[in-house]
Amino acid sequence: MRIMIVDDDADDCELLLCLLQKIDTGLECAVIESAEAALTWLQAGNLPDVVFLDGRLPGIGSELLLTLLVEARLSTRIIMYSGFSGSEIKDRFIDLGANHFIEKSSDLNDVRRQIEEIMFTHHDDSVK
Numbered sequence: 001m002r003i004m005i006v007d008d009d010a011d012d013c014e015l016l017l018c019l020l021q022k023i024d025t026g027l028e029c030a031v032i033e034s035a036e037a038a039l040t041w042l043q044a045g046n047l048p049d050v051v052f053l054d055g056r057l058p059g060i061g062s063e064l065l066l067t068l069l070v071e072a073r074l075s076t077r078i079i080m081y082s083g084f085s086g087s088e089i090k091d092r093f094i095d096l097g098a099n100h101f102i103e104k105s106s107d108l109n110d111v112r113r114q115i116e117e118i119m120f121t122h123h124d125d126s127v128k
Contacts, residue, residue, distance in 0.1 A: 003048055004038065005052045006035065012083075019108065023115060035060045035064065050077045066080070079102060079118060102115065
């Protein structure tokens with residue numbers, strides 16, 4: 001499974017990468033630090049199965065990148081991964097086309113459980 005992590009926070013990227021590698025050592029993960037770099041990576045012909053997208057990116061931002069990913073009609077599941085919580089934020093990203101929303105949390109076991117559930121239990125595009 002090919003994963004693209006888009007997050008401008010190196011510590012958050014490393015944490016998510018470690019969690020993903022503990023879940024499945026066979027995952028192929030690309031860590032990308034900006035929305036613009038993610039677009040360049042995709043335009044180079046790379047197609048991830050799953051995108052973890054930080055909810056607050058500088059530059060063109062998370063919302064525009066999410067919109068562009070959805071409009072491209074890729075067969076990619078998009079998981080918003082944000083330190084900002086609340087139903088309004090979650091609903092906004094889901095309305096824009098994200099498949100799932102995970103809050104960044106200090107409880108890594110909870111984050112890991114959610115990731116495992118999304119990636120390996122739900123094979124449809126229903127929102128959780």
